[in-house]
Amino acid sequence: MPETVLSVTGLDGHYGESHVLHGVDFSIRAGEVVTLVGRNGAGKTSTLRAIMGMLPRRSGSIELRGRQLISLPPHRIARAGIGYVPDDRGIFASLSVAENLALPPRARAGALSDGEIDALFPRLKERRASPGTKLSGGEQQMLAIARALRTGAGLLLLDEPTEGLAPVIVRQIGAILRDLKGRGHTVLLVEQNVHFAATVADRHIVMENGRVVDTLDNAELAADPGRLDRFLGV
């Protein structure tokens, strides 16, 4: 069995007075693509932000390949090898496409070269000099993913990469994620679109009220499609 890349245990998180994560537990093995699913407000985005150290207060344990991250500041967590793509894509308006791409420090082995990035994301190459926010939504998403990959991060956290994008772009992003999986990247993505999730992910972690309430793989999802609806239905 491949090694465990990310292991989250008893993760609690707060925004000011509100307690948003209540002892979240899950782990991801090397090469897996895993989705976090659940209703709005279930704690999916907060879980990603807690892993990145972006919640004002959090406790519990977050281990990346055995290294404890819970007390590190966000920039050291990122440098430990986690690439983060937030739900708003986090593209800087005051930076050009090339500057956005080159922004994060490139510390680790296994970083994609500029040539590989250009091959994976041909549209970004054409728009290198444009300001980051002059891109379309799909191009911004590609830029955010490319930026995370360029650092050599072994684990990618993607928050709703398909949200608000046209079906043709969603298919492109699906192809990119399968390509990354083929290269051995480990991906944790928050996804509302269960059909999309089933085409790219190996496993689905279901969250409700700040807790993990179920985990199922694609075979289980295919055998019992109603099992997710119980948590996602209104």
Place this chain on the structure above:
Amino acid sequence: MSVQVLSGQLLLGLINGAFYALLSLGLAVIFGVLGIINFAHGAFYMVGAFAAWGLATYLDIGYWPALVLVPLALGLAGMGVERLMLKRLAGLDPLYGLLATFGLALVLEGTFRQVYGSSGQPYPVPEALQGGVNLGFMFLPLYRGWVVAASIVVCLATWLAIERTALGARLRAATERPDMAQALGLNVPLLVTVTFGVAVALAAFAGVMAAPVYQANPLMGSNLIIVVFAVVVIGGMGSLSGAILSGYGLGLAEGLTKVFYPPAANIVVFVIMALVLLVRPAGLFGRVN
């Protein structure tokens, strides 16, 4: 009116503008990255002038070494101020930062006034820049020409470093969205500290250059800082090119006012500020969010 009078006043205006630009550039950078209105900026400028005077008086260290040593030392001290004081105010209402830096300015000014009085300590023009050249239409004192040229070069270099380099891109990212920049692996707290230090060093550099022109006076900073705030507002909060251009522009506007209607020279900057805010509330070069 003679060409000499006009060009003489324009040169004086440009000298003032050189100091406005150096200080307002630093203020704009600090406001962008720390979200703090740094009231102590004028005090750092004053301490810069006194440090140059002190080096010459007590240690016999001249102008040129002072021009390097003083910004370095005060830049480091500025980093200490950021780490020990301003960092703890991050995330609070901007008023806290304004009050803290205002307090710091009062302490610095009070200390220097207590020790040196308020009459000012003379500082000689460096030997190499004594005298002047006759340009035909006016007499240009060499030192004044140097001040204008050096300030343009330093402002331009700072602007290029921020707008055109990889380090500058990190600074812009940290200004725009510090939490996201940090989640991408940038050491934003360090970047903020260094930025504050560099902005203080710019003020100290201006202070050393000002010493031979205005003497080292405990009140020189507070006299200047209010005008510099107006310059930043006119240029547009957060716009670096705006801060630089309106610095020189307003210096020239003051010089012209001295020629045509001297009594208004001290208020012309504020009149322009009021007019600009009426027409463009975000300032001349500011972006409306």
